[in-house]
Amino acid sequence: MLEFFRDPAWQFVGVVLAVAALAATFLVFWLQRQRKTLSYEVISKNQLLTVREELEGRLQVLYDGHPARDICLLIVKFVNSGNVPVSTTDYERPLSLSTGITSKILSAVITDVDPENLAASIDILESRVTLKPILLNSKDFVVV
Incomplete structure (x- = not known):
């Protein structure tokens, strides 16, 4: 089973999902910040x-x-x-x-x-x- 996840295609998918999660975290933070303007x-x-x-x-x-x-x-x-x-x-x-x-x-x-x-x-x-x-x-x- 571990050999399946060592495939470069799955590693690429994992990196894309990690970057998307990080971007979503920053987006939520940016939208929820309090601005007094x-x-x-x-x-x-x-x-x-x-x-x-x-x-x-x-x-x-x-x-x-x-x-x-x-x-x-x-x-x-x-x-x-x-x-x-x-x-x-x-x-x-x-x-x-x-x-x-x-x-x-x-x-x-x-x-x-x-x-x-x-x-x-x-x-x-x-x-x-x-x-x-x-x-x-x-x-x-x-x-x-």
């Missing part, structure tokens, strides 16, 4: 007026009765892309979007959340929007 995606960035339209004086936008120039609509999605919840204690500081000191944020709102009962809120300062720390489970997101 918070990411963002710019969904849309649109200039509402073109420079040409503004220069030609053909179109003017007023915001709260004051002229507004170079208006841009920005939609950003914050998502827990890991497989472990991100709790409020995990934040070193709140998430924020800054447009720079030369611009001003006219308005910011939360347009979508998942799950629907997620109590997300934002603060708006001159050129910064800040998302207050909240618990985000895996695949939860907030769109601002």
